[in-house]
Structures are given as structure tokens and as C-alpha cells.
Amino acid sequence: MSTTTPPGGRPPRADALRNRARVLEAAETVFDAHGTTASTEEVARAAGVGIGTVFRHFPTKEALLEAVYVTRLGKLAAEADALASAETPGEAFFAFFARVVGHAATKNAFSAALMEAGVDVRETTAETGRELRRALAALLDRAQEAGAVRRDVGLAEIMTLLVGASQAAERVGGDPGVRDRALSVVFDGLRVTR
Structure with a gap:
């Protein structure tokens, strides 16, 4: 899955990196539309590449699902990072919370498909999960400093409420x-009562 230089090898060519990104983007669209049971052939068609290109970058469908899942979590973390500088920290925090909840069904479908395939989802998402928790903690801190969220609520409680x-x-x-x-x-339970 890595786009870094393999040990003893050459860095990936620019066209290979573009193809990988195209496959990943197409996979996200196809899995959104048809669920995680959609075929790799559908992904290849949507990406405009041959099935061999898909398998060159993602040797199994599980590897492709895993890459899409990790990419999605990374996008959420980046979104939370971007919201951390919003002029209205409370609104940013609550909007992000709602966005995460809105994506729950898709996230859970990916997680279930990966677990069924024997993938250790916690291990796979450990680094991205840490990034997401860090970004969410920053949103929470700013919202609390702005007086929009109660100060007696920590990240553990927010994660519990999100789940x-x-x-x-x-x-x-x-x-x-x-x-x-x-x-x-x-x-209403998270807001500061005046």
C-alpha cells in the first residue's frame, strides 16, 4: 500500500502513483454506491484502468478496502485539523461531531468487511486513529476555551458519545x-448552560 520507495528498489513512477490514486478514488466512489461487496472489476472500470493495475497496487480486495478505510479516516483527521482554526469553535466542533455520526454506517460496513476477512482493524488504523483523536481533542479544547462545550467533558467522553x-x-x-x-x-448535554 505504501507509495514510498521499496527497500532496494526505485521510487514509484509518477504514472504509477497517479494510477494508484485513481484506483483509490474510484474504489471509494464504487464502495459508497454499491457497498463493500462491489467487485474489483467495478472499481477498475470506474478508474478507467485494467484489473491488473488494481491488483498491482492492491494485491487483494481486502487490501483495497483497507486503503480506502484508512484514507477516509485520514480525510476526517484533515477535516478536523482544518476546522481547528474556524472562527466559531463551538460550531466547528458540533459540525464535525455530526459529520462523523453521519458516516457511521459506511465506516462500520468497511470495518465489518475487513474483520470478516481477518484484518486487524485496530492495528490497521492505529496511526490514523491517533491522528483523528489528536485533531478531535484540538477541536474540543478550542470549543471549551470558547465557552461552547462544558469543561468537565474530556476526549474519552466525546469518543464514547460518538460511538x-x-x-x-x-x-x-x-x-x-x-x-x-x-x-x-x-x-444540548454538551453545551455550557448559562
Whole structure:
């Protein structure tokens, strides 16, 4: 999965890096549209490359799923980092929380598919997970400093609430109204009461 120079080898060519990025982007789109059971052939067609190109970069479908999953977590961490400098820290924190909950079903589908394939998801996402927790902690700190979130709530509580809200959102299925009302209750509990 790495794009770094292999031991004793040459760095990947620019076209190989472009193909890998194209496959990864197409895989994300295909898996979003058709679920994690979509075939690697569908991914190759969407990327405009041959199936051999897909397998050259991702030797198994599980390796492709893993790369998409880790990439998604990395994008979330980058999004949280970008929101850390928002002018309204409270709004940024709550918007990010809602975004994570909104992606719960997709995240859980990837996680389940990887676990079923025997992939240790915790190990696979350890580094990206640390980045995401660090970025979320920075959002929380700023929101607390701005007086938007209670100071007696730490990252552990936020992670617990995220997991619970994500599982609840997945259970209600595609009803965004129920999810949004439930999040409103959670957010009311996190806000500083005046």
C-alpha cells in the first residue's frame, strides 16, 4: 500500500502513483454506491484502468478496502485539523461531531468487511486513529476555551458519545430527522448552560 520507495528498489513512477490514486478514488466512489461487496472489476472500470493495475497496487480486495478505510479516516483527521482554526469553535466542533455520526454506517460496513476477512482493524488504523483523536481533542479544547462545550467533558467522553450516537444513527437507518433530533439532545448535554 505504501507509495514510498521499496527497500532496494526505485521510487514509484509518477504514472504509477497517479494510477494508484485513481484506483483509490474510484474504489471509494464504487464502495459508497454499491457497498463493500462491489467487485474489483467495478472499481477498475470506474478508474478507467485494467484489473491488473488494481491488483498491482492492491494485491487483494481486502487490501483495497483497507486503503480506502484508512484514507477516509485520514480525510476526517484533515477535516478536523482544518476546522481547528474556524472562527466559531463551538460550531466547528458540533459540525464535525455530526459529520462523523453521519458516516457511521459506511465506516462500520468497511470495518465489518475487513474483520470478516481477518484484518486487524485496530492495528490497521492505529496511526490514523491517533491522528483523528489528536485533531478531535484540538477541536474540543478550542470549543471549551470558547465557552461552547462544558469543561468537565474530556476526549474519552466525546469518543464514547460518538460511538453511541453512531450506533444509534445506524439503527434508525436512513431517517436523518431522527438522527438530527437525537444529535440535538446530545449537543444540548454538551453545551455550557448559562
